[in-house]
Amino acid sequence: MVRGAAVAVWQVVSACYVFVLLEWLFLVTQQGFMVSLPHSVWFSALACIPLVLVLPGLAALPPLLGAEALLARLPEGSKARALTVASAVPALVLTGLCFLLIDNFTYTVFGFGVVSVPKFLLFLYVLLWIALFAVIVRKIARARQEVLAEGGWRWRLAVAGGLVALSLGILAFRLGSARGAEPQEAPIARAAAGSPNVIFVATDGLEARRMSAYGYERPNTPFLERFKERTLFFENAFSNAGRTTGSTTSMLTSRMPTSTKVIFPPHILSGEASFLHLPGLLRSAGYETHQFTVRYYADGPDLNMLGGFEHANGRDVSVEVPTGPWRALMQERYVAERMAERLTERVLYVLGIRPMVNHFKLVQLPTRIAGWDTDEDRIQGALTAAEKAQRPFFLHLHLMGTHCCSYPRSPNPVFTRTSTSRDNMLDDAILDVDRLLERFITRLEERGLLENTMVVISSDHNHEWNTLDRVPLMIHFPGGRHRGVVKENAQLLDVAPTVLETVGLPIPGWMEGRSMLSARRSPTEPILGTGEVNARLAHADWEYISQLRNAGPPLYGMSTVTAIVCDRWWTFQLKTGELQTGRVSGHTAPCAEESLPKAEDLRRRFLTHLRERGFELAHLR
Numbered sequence: 001m002v003r004g005a006a007v008a009v010w011q012v013v014s015a016c017y018v019f020v021l022l023e024w025l026f027l028v029t030q031q032g033f034m035v036s037l038p039h040s041v042w043f044s045a046l047a048c049i050p051l052v053l054v055l056p057g058l059a060a061l062p063p064l065l066g067a068e069a070l071l072a073r074l075p076e077g078s079k080a081r082a083l084t085v086a087s088a089v090p091a092l093v094l095t096g097l098c099f100l101l102i103d104n105f106t107y108t109v110f111g112f113g114v115v116s117v118p119k120f121l122l123f124l125y126v127l128l129w130i131a132l133f134a135v136i137v138r139k140i141a142r143a144r145q146e147v148l149a150e151g152g153w154r155w156r157l158a159v160a161g162g163l164v165a166l167s168l169g170i171l172a173f174r175l176g177s178a179r180g181a182e183p184q185e186a187p188i189a190r191a192a193a194g195s196p197n198v199i200f201v202a203t204d205g206l207e208a209r210r211m212s213a214y215g216y217e218r219p220n221t222p223f224l225e226r227f228k229e230r231t232l233f234f235e236n237a238f239s240n241a242g243r244t245t246g247s248t249t250s251m252l253t254s255r256m257p258t259s260t261k262v263i264f265p266p267h268i269l270s271g272e273a274s275f276l277h278l279p280g281l282l283r284s285a286g287y288e289t290h291q292f293t294v295r296y297y298a299d300g301p302d303l304n305m306l307g308g309f310e311h312a313n314g315r316d317v318s319v320e321v322p323t324g325p326w327r328a329l330m331q332e333r334y335v336a337e338r339m340a341e342r343l344t345e346r347v348l349y350v351l352g353i354r355p356m357v358n359h360f361k362l363v364q365l366p367t368r369i370a371g372w373d374t375d376e377d378r379i380q381g382a383l384t385a386a387e388k389a390q391r392p393f394f395l396h397l398h399l400m401g402t403h404c405c406s407y408p409r410s411p412n413p414v415f416t417r418t419s420t421s422r423d424n425m426l427d428d429a430i431l432d433v434d435r436l437l438e439r440f441i442t443r444l445e446e447r448g449l450l451e452n453t454m455v456v457i458s459s460d461h462n463h464e465w466n467t468l469d470r471v472p473l474m475i476h477f478p479g480g481r482h483r484g485v486v487k488e489n490a491q492l493l494d495v496a497p498t499v500l501e502t503v504g505l506p507i508p509g510w511m512e513g514r515s516m517l518s519a520r521r522s523p524t525e526p527i528l529g530t531g532e533v534n535a536r537l538a539h540a541d542w543e544y545i546s547q548l549r550n551a552g553p554p555l556y557g558m559s560t561v562t563a564i565v566c567d568r569w570w571t572f573q574l575k576t577g578e579l580q581t582g583r584v585s586g587h588t589a590p591c592a593e594e595s596l597p598k599a600e601d602l603r604r605r606f607l608t609h610l611r612e613r614g615f616e617l618a619h620l621r
Helices: 002-029 039-072 085-110 123-150 153-178 222-230 244-253 271-275 278-284 324-350 359-364 375-388 422-446 492-503 599-612
Strands: 197-203 232-234 288-292 393-399 453-459 473-476 484-486 527-530 535-540 543-548 560-565 568-573 579-583
Touching: 002 039, 002 085, 002 123, 002 153, 002 324, 039 085, 039 153, 039 324, 085 123, 085 324, 123 153, 123 324, 153 324, 197 244, 197 375, 197 422, 197 492, 222 422, 222 473, 244 278, 244 393, 244 492, 271 324, 278 288, 278 393, 278 492, 288 375, 375 393, 375 422, 422 453, 453 492, 473 492, 560 599, 568 599, 579 599
Parallel strands: 197 393, 197 453, 232 484, 288 393
Antiparallel strands: 232 473, 453 473, 527 560, 535 543, 560 568, 568 579
């Protein structure tokens, strides 16, 4: 009995460590989100995550071994007598691993996998799982008998114990080294009763100059033309990143993409940066926090934005952030959650319990899959959250109808009635967004919510994925305060501090932006941003998607950084040091030529900015 239990322990421990090792190798070699994490977290995750599987696996063994002992007392010749039910634990772990390996292989080599096969064929994956489990459990049971027969159980038990002891030792070291290192934060201020609600609504990849609210000749934003009279309307606003992920993160954190190192997928927030963001501040102050965006590219939990959104894109999210030394393990937890998600989302989809979404394909052509995938779903979800809210709320929406360059056909076409050219398709897409915004704002007003709500309407970048164009920015303040037109340059980085000032919360020192109400920028102060990225087109599920090259240090996939001063833009090539300049299209507040910075001064500013944030630029002098 003791020897059998020892072998069972070895099999459970071995299966768990093999599962984590192969999944870890997949994540490390994939050039995915792991590039955002320090190597110390890589190896800490490899050592500590197996404990998450080992401990419950070992806890399940005693009753199963007891069941085996009872079965062994059955009469000779009974088939049940030979059942080694304890083998089910390691078999289940290895079946999950084999299932993932097979799906990875077919998707990589043949272009199909669980997420892409027709639903009527999903039963084949159920049969595959059953067959794998049946084969593996028999092999594990046979291996157990062979080990007992040859007498090698002692050294195997010692190996299992050594692995667990090593993991526990590394876990203890991580906790010990983090003790006393947690940041000394000021007490979080609580929002006062009746604090304003806050709503961010961005529409993807839209220049201001393409909207009739900003002077475009076609009437494609009739609602916003009227609504802007009730807002602080920024004629010359700019994003701080040329890609959705970097732009959204910088707006929610008020930190430059060069500071967070979040520019484009697969980047995520890491370390203490995971806790520094507007959603977390508002939630800690008593706000409800909801997100209706798109997974992977603009999703708070996917970006490792910890303690922020309670509800994000159709799922409830844990916002409890541990204190003390356990806080240091949140990065390892993120790795563990991604490993678990890779398996559970496939299993739940195959069993018909929950949809599995190809987020890359969803961005290319928004389609209703899970009830939160289209702009209509996002608007309706946000309205429902606002109407049900019991406390002040923060809603973050990101609409995809204007995403370049496959625009969905409008259900109520205006500009495509005569021609389906790309320009006409885009203008209809913009008009559809305008209609959705009208429905959204009107419903808020009808429910009596708009009067005490700050609404920020913007876009993340232009349709060419850079920061050289003006983006829309209009802010409706509670009570209709602060109306008017702002001609001076503005940046999305300053939105979060403006929100905090409006709702009466202190602006933390880690925010790099400043309030647009009390600390406006000089017209000649450069607005910095990240521009082009080093990306390639990769094939996935019969679609082509952008995939970042060299996502880690030294440049984190960036090709250029940019600056805007008055009506002029500059791009700085990070490989060659070349500086280019041009005029911002449609800018309404040009400056005198003599007030613009000199090229060499801007070059020094770019280099100083990057080096202060840890970028290695030895090739640039």
